Amino acid sequence: MKKLVAILLVLSLVFAFAACTGKQGNEETDPAGTATPAADGGKVYYLNFKPEADQAWQDLAKTYTELTGVEVKVVTAASGEYDNTLTAEMDKDAAPTMFQIGNQGAVETWGEYALDLTGSDFANELTTNDFNLYDDEGRLVSVGYCYEAFGIIVNKALLEEAGHTLDEIKDFDTLKAVADDIHARAEELGFDAFTSAGLDGSSSWRFSGHLINMPLYYEFRDDGVKEQPAEIKGTYMDNYKAIWDLYITDAATTGAALATATGDQAEAEFGEGKAVFYQNGTWEYANLTAADKFAMDPANLTMIPIYCGVEGEDKAGLCCGTENCWAVNANAKQEDIDATLAFLKWVVTSDEGTTMMAEQFGPCPFKSAKTPENVFFAAANDYTAAGNYVVTWAFNWEPAVDDYRAAIVDAMTKYTAGQGDWDAVVAAAVDGWATLYAKDHAA
Amino acid sequence: MTSKKMLPVRIVLYVCGGCLLLIGLLAALNIYSRMPLTGALQTWALKLEGAGSWWRAAVMLAGLTMIAVGLNDVDSKNTGGNALNSKLVRRPIKRMFPLFLLPTFAAFCIGFLYPFVKGLFLSFTKFKITRDWEWSGLANYKSIFSDAGFTHAFWYTAAFTLVSLIVINVFAFAVAYALTRGMRGSNVFRTVFFMPNLIGGIVLGYIWSTIFEGILIHYDTSLVLESKFGFWGLIILMAWQQIGYMMIIYIAGIQAVPEDIIEAAKIDGASAWKTLWHVTIPNVMPSITICTFLTLTNSFKLFDQNIALTGGRPFDGDIHTTEMLALNIYRALYETKTSRGPGQAKAVVFFILVATISIIQLSATRKKEVQQ
Numbered sequence: 001m002k003k004l005v006a007i008l009l010v011l012s013l014v015f016a017f018a019a020c021t022g023k024q025g026n027e028e029t030d031p032a033g034t035a036t037p038a039a040d041g042g043k044v045y046y047l048n049f050k051p052e053a054d055q056a057w058q059d060l061a062k063t064y065t066e067l068t069g070v071e072v073k074v075v076t077a078a079s080g081e082y083d084n085t086l087t088a089e090m091d092k093d094a095a096p097t098m099f100q101i102g103n104q105g106a107v108e109t110w111g112e113y114a115l116d117l118t119g120s121d122f123a124n125e126l127t128t129n130d131f132n133l134y135d136d137e138g139r140l141v142s143v144g145y146c147y148e149a150f151g152i153i154v155n156k157a158l159l160e161e162a163g164h165t166l167d168e169i170k171d172f173d174t175l176k177a178v179a180d181d182i183h184a185r186a187e188e189l190g191f192d193a194f195t196s197a198g199l200d201g202s203s204s205w206r207f208s209g210h211l212i213n214m215p216l217y218y219e220f221r222d223d224g225v226k227e228q229p230a231e232i233k234g235t236y237m238d239n240y241k242a243i244w245d246l247y248i249t250d251a252a253t254t255g256a257a258l259a260t261a262t263g264d265q266a267e268a269e270f271g272e273g274k275a276v277f278y279q280n281g282t283w284e285y286a287n288l289t290a291a292d293k294f295a296m297d298p299a300n301l302t303m304i305p306i307y308c309g310v311e312g313e314d315k316a317g318l319c320c321g322t323e324n325c326w327a328v329n330a331n332a333k334q335e336d337i338d339a340t341l342a343f344l345k346w347v348v349t350s351d352e353g354t355t356m357m358a359e360q361f362g363p364c365p366f367k368s369a370k371t372p373e374n375v376f377f378a379a380a381n382d383y384t385a386a387g388n389y390v391v392t393w394a395f396n397w398e399p400a401v402d403d404y405r406a407a408i409v410d411a412m413t414k415y416t417a418g419q420g421d422w423d424a425v426v427a428a429a430v431d432g433w434a435t436l437y438a439k440d441h442a443a
Numbered sequence: 444m445t446s447k448k449m450l451p452v453r454i455v456l457y458v459c460g461g462c463l464l465l466i467g468l469l470a471a472l473n474i475y476s477r478m479p480l481t482g483a484l485q486t487w488a489l490k491l492e493g494a495g496s497w498w499r500a501a502v503m504l505a506g507l508t509m510i511a512v513g514l515n516d517v518d519s520k521n522t523g524g525n526a527l528n529s530k531l532v533r534r535p536i537k538r539m540f541p542l543f544l545l546p547t548f549a550a551f552c553i554g555f556l557y558p559f560v561k562g563l564f565l566s567f568t569k570f571k572i573t574r575d576w577e578w579s580g581l582a583n584y585k586s587i588f589s590d591a592g593f594t595h596a597f598w599y600t601a602a603f604t605l606v607s608l609i610v611i612n613v614f615a616f617a618v619a620y621a622l623t624r625g626m627r628g629s630n631v632f633r634t635v636f637f638m639p640n641l642i643g644g645i646v647l648g649y650i651w652s653t654i655f656e657g658i659l660i661h662y663d664t665s666l667v668l669e670s671k672f673g674f675w676g677l678i679i680l681m682a683w684q685q686i687g688y689m690m691i692i693y694i695a696g697i698q699a700v701p702e703d704i705i706e707a708a709k710i711d712g713a714s715a716w717k718t719l720w721h722v723t724i725p726n727v728m729p730s731i732t733i734c735t736f737l738t739l740t741n742s743f744k745l746f747d748q749n750i751a752l753t754g755g756r757p758f759d760g761d762i763h764t765t766e767m768l769a770l771n772i773y774r775a776l777y778e779t780k781t782s783r784g785p786g787q788a789k790a791v792v793f794f795i796l797v798a799t800i801s802i803i804q805l806s807a808t809r810k811k812e813v814q815q
Contacts, residue, residue, distance in 0.1 A: 083777060084777060087571075087572060087777075091572045091573050091574055093496065105780075108780050109571060109780040255663060256659075256660060256664055256665050256668065257660055259656075259665035259667055259668065260656050260660075260665060260667075399779075400778055400779045402778070403774075403778055403779075406756075406758070407758055410667070410756050410757055410758040411758070413665070413667055413668065413756075413757075414668060414757065417663070417664065417665060417668055418663075419664070419668050419669075427760075428758075436779065439778070439779045439781065439782065440779040440780060440781065441781075442779075442781050
């Protein structure tokens, strides 16, 4: 009840604000001449997915309003609350005109509310369709606006201090040999091989979402799976076990203590030089190098592929993909849709927009995109340039994501604490997939 | 004015009010766009449906107010008391009462009545967002009774409620009894015992999970590894939070027991135990009624502490072993794209359950109350 009253109050506030500000602008001319003229009276409402990019979006929206007079409202959902917030917002009279459809599960849920972006001005700016999402009828419901890469982040300085080099690590066996050696001498060296593989909610997504991408990717590659399958076989679950065992053995924190170890803990261990390897993604670059956080030297950082003992993996690259995709609300008023498409075009073509995108999101698949300085992307590009294959984000097909991952994390927690066997993890991953897929597709 | 003269007016009020209410409600449930209406009627209906929530709310409120005005006339004749019988006081109140009633009434409608009616309606439909539904009859209700997770959550909640009801009330009464014996510093103790109640449920859940994990880690295990830890952890948490609150109610009850009855029992040679059992407890029955009611409904509806402490973990296949009903319903709403209808049906069943159980409990304990 409180929530509803709060929502009502917020609504009335928004309404009042809209009434106050609605009359301004529009007459203003476009001083820079860079912005596309907006359709009359259209408004943009973006429900943003990344809390860390909120300020950048607010600033960009302000700039756009100053240039064109078109009102751009940006609301950011709290971390982990995007789906809940979107559900509530889509119910409103003033629903978001652009929002996020980041994976196949979201396409199933929100695809019918999304405009087909095929051939739109802004979609024509794309350099690749690799990160886009399509529904069953082949409509382009969501455009990937940046891509990310994850793998094992390495502190090269520590690796050398331990008497090893990056060149030694070519596959799972060599990775294990190096990690085992560092772990055995941890006391003498003052640092361990891996950061803690915490299974607290703030960290477990690295494994139930990202690490499990390895067995999923290789299985789908072997079987030629091109769309979300109704069930999986778990062919490579043993490889998943191998790499997981390595994470939870060659680290300072092991056993039941991992059940509550957090993401901040792992990040701090790596940032403070207490571990050589840290599984995470390109988005960690800012935190690791920022002067007010860990202030690591970018020259000491790089990212290597996650090796898990699959044949031919010495030719693997980093895991590249995205969950950052824009969808446009098909049920919005036509003038709002026009205004939103014009805004999107401006974001990916203008100097202000591309600068912000490069700073916040790294490399973006648009013709006018700027190059970011993030070393992890450089590593991703080096692997691709050297002819290694890109490991795509197969985990975007996980059905009923929250429940699917929660079950895997639960089984992994028991296994890690020595209170359950690995079969339960396999069951959660394989049987859980079939059950949740069926539920998701129930009539 | 007599009631007879008012009858036609009242009927008009009821009919008009009812029509307005229905018109607003149909718009709010987005039913007009699915009706086979034609011509001007359709245009108007669609206009109302698309006109925004404020218009619909205003139409519904106007209807409800008219019904309330009609109903009120009957009761106003029975007002007792001399001062209130004065025409000078009665007339303005009688005329202007809707004005005074409006804020609370509006809040009640917006915050409770409307969501309840809409929720009830949606439990018979398939929906992703509430304005976009598809009628599905009883299908949702059928599906929830074959849902093992829901059944488990029900029995788990029942067991939790029973245990916490006993634990909280026994301890609260014992503490209250001890603190009314006139020992030194009892006010300090009362304050200390009451304090946990001032902390919110989510915060409390996280604080206690840290405490429990800190202890369990020494035994190489964790709260999320065994369901018995989750169950007893939640009992400890709830007892810690609620005992102080119930204690205050019991203290008030015990202090209200007339001294002369206690004294009479003492003179008759009753032991302390007998005095407690046969004099004090029957006299604090009203407090027991209210405390059992509060603990029963609180435990049954528990959500914050549940999600913060264990979040339903550990799992056993499909079943989240420490998940209570409210959490199960919450999870159902976001689980898959088809689970919102069944989730809403669960919420309706949940409401009926809580209402029935608390009504039975109230009438059962009321019978035991004694008149002083």
